[in-house]
Amino acid sequence: MQQAKTRSCPALFLTAPASHQGKTTLTAGLARHHRNQGRTVRVFKTGPDFLDPCILERASGNPVYSLDLWMTGAADCRRRLHDAAADADLILIEGSMGLFDGTPSSADLAAAFGVPVLAVIDASGMAQTFAAVAQGLSTFRPGLAFYGVVANGVASTRHAELLCELLPSSLRCVGTVMRDEAMTLPERHLGLVQAQEIGDLEQRIETAAARIAVTALTDLPPPVVFAPATQAPIPRLLADTRIAVARDQAFSFIYPANLELLIALGADIAFFSPLANDPLPVADAVYLPGGYPELHLDTLSASGVTKATLHAHVAASRPLFAECGGMLYLLDSLTDLAGATAPLLGLLPGRATLQGRLAGLGLQSVELEGETLRGHTFHYSSLQTSLAPHTHARRASGTARGEAVYRHGSIVASYLHCYFPSNPGATARLFKP
CATH class of the missing domain: 3.40.50.880 (Class I glutamine amidotransferase (GATase) domain)
Known part of the structure; x- marks a missing residue:
């Protein structure tokens, strides 16, 4: 039997210091921007989630699967990423909660597959402290590949300047995204409102894509090598059911x-x-x-x-x-x-x-x-x-x-x-x- 080969594909892991930072909105906007450029984009969601994946599916045009080292298992994650790399021009993974929250965490998943991390930070209500938060995320776990940081919810050009003022030269800000209610996704008690209930979802996604289009995220990230995973044959235990x-x-x-x-x-x-x-x-x-x-x-x-x-x-x-x-x-x-x-x-x-x-x-x-x-x-x-x-x-x-x-x-x-x-x-x- 011929052994499956590794595959490479540009990939990025979008995370944050906490929930409610705008990860899903910017992941959807990033996926739609690259899809609008004619690229095939495959998006995954970290951990258990039913709501975010439906919005990300609308943005990317492809099914969105869960990745979790405990619930779905490392082999399942590896197989899905390897399969996606076969035809994707870009793989995006949206994290859950904060980068280091949970066991296993988003950081654990990113490290397991060598996917560089992009931190989305809601910058409303802060200025130079943005640099401290960004640097803390980037250095807390040595060896974790860090792509850069995005400031979300920025109020003005001057605000953007203050946010980036103290960033170390080793930490790149790849974009400052202005505050815009036109791209905000509505929420309720279990999380985001379901995709099929948001009448203007397409417009919101396109607005987010337009915001992404004026950042350095228009460039594809570096390719990541994904190893194959073997899967045992699935017996047809429910045949004729x-x-x-x-x-x-x-x-x-x-x-x-x-x-x-x-x-x-x-x-x-x-x-x-x-x-x-x-x-x-x-x-x-x-x-x-x-x-x-x-x-x-x-x-x-x-x-x-x-x-x-x-x-x-x-x-x-x-x-x-x-x-x-x-x-x-x-x-x-x-x-x-x-x-x-x-x-x-x-x-x-x-x-x-x-x-x-x-x-x-x-x-x-x-x-x-x-x-x-x-x-x-x-x-x-x-x-x-x-x-x-x-x-x-x-x-x-x-x-x-x-x-x-x-x-x-x-x-x-x-x-x-x-x-x-x-x-x-x-x-x-x-x-x-």
Whole structure:
């Protein structure tokens, strides 16, 4: 067998000292700028995220996959980067939170694959201190390849001068991006507003691209060499299995890699929309992913056709796997942040309430029938149910108990969002009739 060869491609890792610095906006603008120049741009997102990747996909025109040394694994990261380098003119990776936050961190990922780091710093409210923050990021971890820094949210030409005044000669400022509400991406409690809900998203991305066009980021970064990764053949454990997947604005938190794995396992995928009151397609199993059911309570409560066909599916003892928002949809009722309550499917006993503070966050894994799936949790609701948990997930770090996993007849449900490629065999068991 011929051994796969290394591939090289210009690549850049966009990070920041913290969240809310404008990473996604500038990554989208950078991707769109180079796409407008006729280049093929592949973008990746660090860590678990469903919202940023959809915006980055719109900007680049290509699917956006998650990279995480723990959740997706180093081999999965290596394979996806190597595959992208086959046809990309530029690879961009957007980090999560701050450069050194988390275990593993964005810095760990950048170092693992030798991708140079570009720090995006929101400069509003600071002047010469910008240089101290930039220098701290660039020198905190010796050996980390550092490409430069971008000042975001700059107020004026004079402000830009003050920001760069004390930067050491060894640290390059590759751009100062002026403050511009026309390119700002709107947010809500779980992060950015979904791409399909932003009516002027194209205009916002193009505005960001225009801001990038007057910086040194118009130049391609140096090429990075990406090594190949071997992948074990995926057995067709779901051959002749049809899986109905809910997908609309209420249920959109789906890793592209999850659907691709189900197909590689042999499954046939059929989508349906509870918001459109679609009947459940003829299917052997159902996947209810996470999303924003709390924003569509009245519509979901009135979707009688979807409700009746899901009830029939469960009554026939066919598998149903639900994650986070999908699990909330199964409950007797859900109360939103304004205090409005609506009855939902009533397939899982209990009720949930949205709250103003974060209730669950972090990387976790769960063992089901001796097989371990990795994933993450991120939610603002609390659940009250008479069901005893079937098991609990384990946190990637720390000693606190992870999310509960419930079994109720043919239903498996949890707040945990699973990354299916972390264990194809365990994934197949969730959907196998």
